[in-house]
Amino acid sequence: xxxxxxxxxxxxxxxxxxxxxxxxxxxxxxxxxxxxxxxxxxxxxxxxxxxxxxxxxxxxxxxxxxxxxxxxxxxxxxxxxxxxxxxxxxxxxxxxxxxxxxxxxxxxxxxxxxxxxxxxxxxxxxxxxxxxxxxxxxxxxxxxxxxxxxxxxxxxxxxxxx
Numbered sequence: 001x002x003x004x005x006x007x008x009x010x011x012x013x014x015x016x017x018x019x020x021x022x023x024x025x026x027x028x029x030x031x032x033x034x035x036x037x038x039x040x041x042x043x044x045x046x047x048x049x050x051x052x053x054x055x056x057x058x059x060x061x062x063x064x065x066x067x068x069x070x071x072x073x074x075x076x077x078x079x080x081x082x083x084x085x086x087x088x089x090x091x092x093x094x095x096x097x098x099x100x101x102x103x104x105x106x107x108x109x110x111x112x113x114x115x116x117x118x119x120x121x122x123x124x125x126x127x128x129x130x131x132x133x134x135x136x137x138x139x140x141x142x143x144x145x146x147x148x149x150x151x152x153x154x155x156x157x158x159x160x161x162x
Contacts, residue, residue, distance in 0.1 A: 001044065006079075007034065008063050023070065024063075028058065032058040032060075032152075036156035036159075037107045037156060042103070050144075053130050057119075057120050057123035058129070129147045
């Protein structure tokens with residue numbers, strides 16, 4: 001499992017290499033889809049923090065906080081780590097894990113072809129982990145609106161057999 005910003009940086013670098021621009025929404029949604037595929041294919045999470053059910057779909061808060069300054073404009077810089085004691089930033093480590101890289105190589109490029117709000121629409125369909133989390137919150141408390149990995153896994157397993 002990795003810091004979601006490391007995976008986001010890998011996605012951004014690969015998109016830029018293809019001459020593509022990504023917005024916050026693109027990064028959030030594609031990160032979610034990659035996480036789901038990784039859960040299904042490797043039986044483990046791609047990112048270590050849970051996704052949250054926000055208005056426009058699943059969100060990784062650390063990635064949001066890092067890139068919120070871009071609003072709906074293309075992201076132009078990689079995420080950095082912050083040292084609160086020294087009050088300095090530094091590059092995050094480069095992704096070197098073969099399984100994570102394989103997931104990205106296998107799935108990223110098909111999602112790069114899908115428009116941003118189509119990705120949002122896909123995450124909002126009835127029965128998705130996002131919609132099920134939103135629906136469940138109407139009858140019980142879910143602090144942070146966390147989308148559980150077991151819900152994501154079962155949904156993506158269903159996609160594999162469909």
